[in-house]
Amino acid sequence: MPNRREFLWASQALAILAALNRAHAGTPAQQVASDEDFWREIRRAYLRDPKLINLNNGGVAPSPSLVLEAEIDAIRYSNLLPAQRMWGELEPKIEDTRKRLAALWSADPETIAITRNASESLQIAQFGLDLKPGDEVVTTSQDYPRMITTWQQRERREGIVLRQVDFEVPVRDPGDIVALYERAITPRTRVIHVSQVVFMTGQILPVAEVCALARRHGITSIVDGAHAFAHVPFRFASSADPGQGLDCDFYGASLHKWLSAPIGTGMLYVRRDRVRRHWALMAAPPAMDDNIRKFEEIGTHPAAMHNGIQQALAFHDQMGAERKFARMRYLKQRWAARLTQVKGATLLVGLDPNLSGAFATIQFDGVDPGKLASTLLEKYNIVVVPITGPAMKGKPQFTGIRVSPNVYTSTEEIDTFCEAVEKAVPTLRA
Template sequence: MYNRRSFLGAIGRSACAAFALPTLQPQRFTRALEAFAADVRTPEEIAQDESLWFEVQQAFTVDRSLVNLNNGGVSPAPAIVQAAMKRHLDYSNNAPVYTMWQILEPEREGVRQRLARAFGSEAGEIALTRNASESLQTCQFGFDLQPGDEVLTTTQDYPRMITTFQQRERRERIKLKQFSLPVPCEDNDEIVARFEKNITFKTRLILMSHMINITGQILPVKQVVQMARAKGIPVIVDGAHAFAHFDFSLADLECDYYATSLHKWLFAPHGTGMLFVRQEKIKGLWPMMAAPEKMDSDIRKFEEIGTHPAANYLAIAEALTFHQGIGAKRKEARLIYLRDRWAMRLAQLERIHLHTSLQPGFACGLATVQLKDADPFELTHYLWDKHRIIVTPIKHPEFEGIRVTPSVYTTLEEIDRFADAMEEVSKSGLPKT
């Protein structure tokens, strides 16, 4: 079984051997991370210990000439994950029909078991996919719906998922119904009430985000699922930005369908995702790509996509070990600490407005900030052109701003560079083009 001590030793060996970092001293590196693993302080205390997080930062091979604050889009993987993927890919290419299909492919089952254990489900309820979009569309297309049936979601859900239902509207004449949520919202009962208020006798399916991708708002999944289940309505949960971002398990959600990407907050190889479907629900959900009838009750029917690499999926194991070595609660606390460092500073400025709650339980490391009277796309270009800082522009009919998503490899200097730049443009305005 993996534990923090074996994980930390592996990082020290793999990162150094695979990438030959000249300034890294393997023994010092391993000792520091072993101290991190044995630390008995609270997550909030550890979140502020820069000597420990410095060692975590060195596990990544990122370009420090720029500041990447769009880790919510897709994250870099630690060196140990990159090395594992390369090792599996090299082996695959020895003789793919044998080495990839017969040797490596069966090892996916170990990854499946570990993901299930981390999520709190059974291994037979976890499908390995390419991203959250594939996982979600499997669910969105997998339910039989009739003309006139309604599907319900908010106006703030991910555009691709809204587009998916809009296609079913055009093709099958179902009806997509959307409603807005307060930005931000610090009242879970209000959120549940808005979902319930918009349910009609025609509602057949609900899609909800665990964490809204454009604000970082954490929604009360368990309460919505319980309310909808009492009415016989299944709920698909979009967990693209939640899994491995903050600490939770399936027991905290009680949902039957959960989809996520693993290349965001788990730091797994790009193009990896996960779909959970509760065992008794698998048979009733059609796969997006055809599978034989004998697989009707098998979670692997959702993986029938044709030839695919083994390397990406097997290296998920190293990403999971890295995540567990840090600890979910510690990681969550660190991401909140980084967010609060810039957000609380900028919130004091007159032209700054936060669209993300800073209250416990309503958000984590992802936050959206607006500079009043500044176009978010122009602000994004300015931050890159002038300061080499990467953020995400958000322009929604209900609000706008820039999304900021640091990660565990982000330094305090990088956070402060962003805050300095925002403070400067808040006082002087964007330069005229």
């Protein structure tokens, strides 16, 4: 249960954050990244499981208390008379969410749909395209399994062809990834599907360049931003600033990962000129053909979730996207520098800001990542994710544990984790 002080923080969180923001306005993000006083305030914004150290924020993240309280308040308010209070009063506020989300990533609000998760957003993109038998989709073997399964269902049902290219880890030169996609293009390629951050390793991919490549070839681009949105700073291309920003056709993201928005929220960006000819996953009337809201025609759902995104956006904005990125990199740097000293350790991503951000996967030769993850949980109360890379020549290309702290993670927790790994790894070596 939250204590009185924590309740107080939740109710005053935005005022406290605004004051913190003002006080650090002129300080470079790199400097704020190691200012423990600043991050202690951020940590107080969250309620945490006191028994566990959570280093799996990449799967799904907790929301700060102010988001959670807004969400719960809206559920209670709705429940008093849902048809009136939820449909009538709270549902229309989705338009404020759309506008605020669009503004922070420099998009036209008419290109942003609010969904329930990245899977829904990306499946709208994937299933809504007209493709003919033999048409090709290019993606990688490190893309998200559900999105691969979606293309494979279209293969079985409609005879399209999925090409999954392999790439070595760690990626040293992002240009290699652009070249990889370029080599995979054939006269039948219709879609390029690319992750902005690879869920297996934390690798940042050069999505702007890959989408520009797709555009030059008249190919549709779909960016899986599940792990990137509100983590890696970027903005969408806009006609006000030609040649800048990410010019993709579709972008799908979870908002319950790095934005810390209510669980069960996602967003879909559809380039304005693509809205009209794209089919919705759940049918909408022809009058909505050119309306981004046709992708939100999902039937009854809780307005509390999509409205709670607004508190998460305010929290993200006051904390500062650049500060957040710098802090998360600082924490990763701290554990990565120490654990790469362990015998047989390999970090599966490079550390530069164009190569990785908040999280990374580390491999320990001869150590089963599943056993390491369960030892960390059972003996040391630390949550990480075991990762097995795609199969290559009959065996996994890599294995490791994925470590994803968050803005509320303390440096003491990072050090406790490092110590636990240093103790556990030698006992698990085959």
